[in-house]
Amino acid sequence: MNIMCIDIGKGTQDILYLDMEKSNIENAIKLILPSPTRIIADKILKMEKDLKIDGKVMGGGPVNRAIFQHIEKGYKVIMTKRCARTVRDDLEEVSKRGIILKDAVDCPDVILRDLDFEMFKKIFREIGVEFRPDIVGVACQDHGYIKGQSDRITRFNYFREQLRRSSNPLEYIIVEEEGIFSRFKSILETLRESNYKGFVMDSKMASICGILDYAIEEGIEEFIGLDIGNGHTLGVSIKDGKIKGIFEHHTGMLTPEKLKDIVDRLAEGSLRNEDIYEDGGHGAVVLEGIEPQEILITGPNREMFKRYGRYAYPGGDVMITGCVGLLGAFEYNREKLLR
Structure with a gap:
């Protein structure tokens, strides 16, 4: 049983490839590569011509900035409608940014894809290993899209609904296409087209x-x-494996002291949704307070909270935190995923 776990962020894509019957996690193949959006953005930035872009919805960030810079240089950018939601879910907004939309293009210069x-x-050929995953777990971030609704509300409503359904984060996997999540849908389509069984999970979860x-x-x-990322910070209170509270804010709007205050209120059970949303974050849901033994922190900006918490090293490596989470989610949902 070979499992491939891929955690796709803005800066890197972190990969764990494990033969679950022959090796432990310390002997698994681990790769830390530039993120797909960075790889494709670098390709766009080197081009000196009009561009035709096809593919699927993928993570934006660097790719979007590279596309806009290309337009600012005076070049035309044509994108198919199916991949243009990488830029914005609202295609009217994409057109307003100067991108030409078409149903299809011939001989595209760039193919957008997360996988x-x-x-x-x-x-894998170069290292003499057969690439044969029996299942692929992918973590990424998708705000979701409902026209006319703030993506902060849309994204946090997803967390709120998951918590209403179950307080066990290992159950928060996606195996069927979700209408409001175009990026999750794109990844599931790619897995199916590539003949791999798999699932998607929000990268923070x-x-x-x-x-x-x-x-x-x-x-x-x-x-x-706490996962203190480049864009978002997500925090949960957990007791006996169950989520008792959750919040998400924008990392750039936080200071160590401000985050400490939020964490304290999360623990005591007094943190309110409006405390986060009205401060520019996504929201909060708290079911009850807890008495935390530790504050465990990960993410690329974990140093912000170093003096208040303790670094977590899942699998002995902070860079594969999300991959270890995907592995745990697979093991918990094994029967459902392999049937």
């Missing part, structure tokens, strides 16, 4: 599951888990 299995196969794995290994039953 490049041909690249993975080449890497995958990270929380990775922290949970670390907490269990360390014998910590009651804790606050």
Whole structure:
């Protein structure tokens, strides 16, 4: 049973490839590569001509900036409607930014995609390993889109609905196309077209599951888990493996002291949704307070909270926190995913 876990961020794509019957996580193949959006953005920035772009919805960020810079240089950019939602889910907004939309293009110069299995196969050939995953778990971030509604509300409503359905984060996997999540849908389509079984998970939740794995290994039953990312910071209070509260804010709007205050209120059970949303964040839901033994932190900006918490090293490596979370989610949902 080979499982491939891919955690796609803005800066890197972190990969764990594990034969679950022959090796432990320390002996698994681990790759930290530039993120797909960075790879494709670098390609666009080197081009000196009008561009035709096709593919699927993928993570934006650097790709979007590269496209806009190309237009500012005076070049035309033509995109198919199916991939243009990478720029904005609202295609009217995409057109207003100077991008020409078409139903199809011939001989595209750039293909947008979050998953490049041909690249993975080449890497594995070079190291003499057969690339044959039985299941692929992918973590990424998708705000979701409902026309006329703030994406902050749309994204946090997803978390609120998941928590209403179950307080176990290991259950928060997506195996069927979700109407409001174009990026999740694109990844599931790619897995199906590539003949791989798999699932998708929000990258923040995958990270929380990775922290949970670390907490269990360390014998910590009651804790606050924080993923302090480049764009978003997500925090959860967990007791006996169950989420008791959750919030998400924008990292750039936080200071260590401000985050400490939010974490304290999350623990005591007094944090309100409006406290976060009216401050420019996404929101908060708190079911009850806890008495945390530890504050466990991960993410590229974890140093912000270093003096208040403890770094978590799932699988012995902070860079594969999300991958460890995906692995845990697979093990928990194994029967459902393999049927």
